[in-house]
Amino acid sequence: MIRSAKPSDIPKIKELMKSEPGFWQDEWREDVLEKGLNSSGGLAFVWEEAGKILGFACAHEFGFRAYLSELIVAGPERKRGIAKKLVQHIENELASRRCNILIADVWEKAEGFYKSLGWSKPNVILLRKRLADKASQQSLERGKKS
Numbered sequence: 001m002i003r004s005a006k007p008s009d010i011p012k013i014k015e016l017m018k019s020e021p022g023f024w025q026d027e028w029r030e031d032v033l034e035k036g037l038n039s040s041g042g043l044a045f046v047w048e049e050a051g052k053i054l055g056f057a058c059a060h061e062f063g064f065r066a067y068l069s070e071l072i073v074a075g076p077e078r079k080r081g082i083a084k085k086l087v088q089h090i091e092n093e094l095a096s097r098r099c100n101i102l103i104a105d106v107w108e109k110a111e112g113f114y115k116s117l118g119w120s121k122p123n124v125i126l127l128r129k130r131l132a133d134k135a136s137q138q139s140l141e142r143g144k145k146s
């Protein structure tokens with residue numbers, strides 16, 4: 001069943017995210033999940049069965065649009081409709097808030113999943129800037145000052 005994610009779920013969510021090769025990024029800050037959950041504004045959900053967290057989805061709403069920041073289902077539990085229910089739960093919640101665009105940058109191999117839920121490619125391109133070097137430089141400088 002779906003329920004809101006809570007801080008005490010973090011170790012299990014982390015374990016789930018680490019179970020998918022390439023999903024967890026070691027350069028993330030220590031408190032990445034705390035920050036993600038706290039800033040989700042009630043849009044972080046888990047799928048739980050018998051005390052086990054089998055799925056996790058998290059979104060962030062900015063008024064103009066919302067961003068689906070994480071989605072993962074445990075390997076052996078895939079193709080049971082868990083991700084579909086998690087994403088549709090977020091879509092319904094956003095619609096009830098009158099936020100009507102949800103975007104995500106997704107793995108290519110998951111494209112079919114999103115398309116099956118009615119997602120489509122927008123007429124824009126996605127750009128990114130990696131700030132990892134900047135972040136490590138800043139933490140080095142902070143270290144020198146203390």
Ligand SMILES: CC(C)(COP(=O)(O)OP(=O)(O)OC[C@H]1O[C@@H](n2cnc3c(N)ncnc32)[C@H](O)[C@@H]1OP(=O)(O)O)[C@@H](O)C(=O)NCCC(=O)NCCS
Pocket residue numbers: 020023071072073074077078079080081082083084085105106107109110111112113114116
């Ligand atoms: C992508 C992912 C979240 C799908 O989870 P899931 O619980 O297996 O998906 P569902 O069972 O809810 O599938 C819903 C529909 O999408 C289809 N689907 C699921 N994964 C698919 C895929 N990789 N390609 C094409 N279709 C897919 C299902 O067949 C189902 O179709 P149906 O409604 O016609 O039966 C899961 O495979 C996963 O965690 N992958 C690794 C992490 C990842 O890719 N995350 C998302 C992008 S960053």
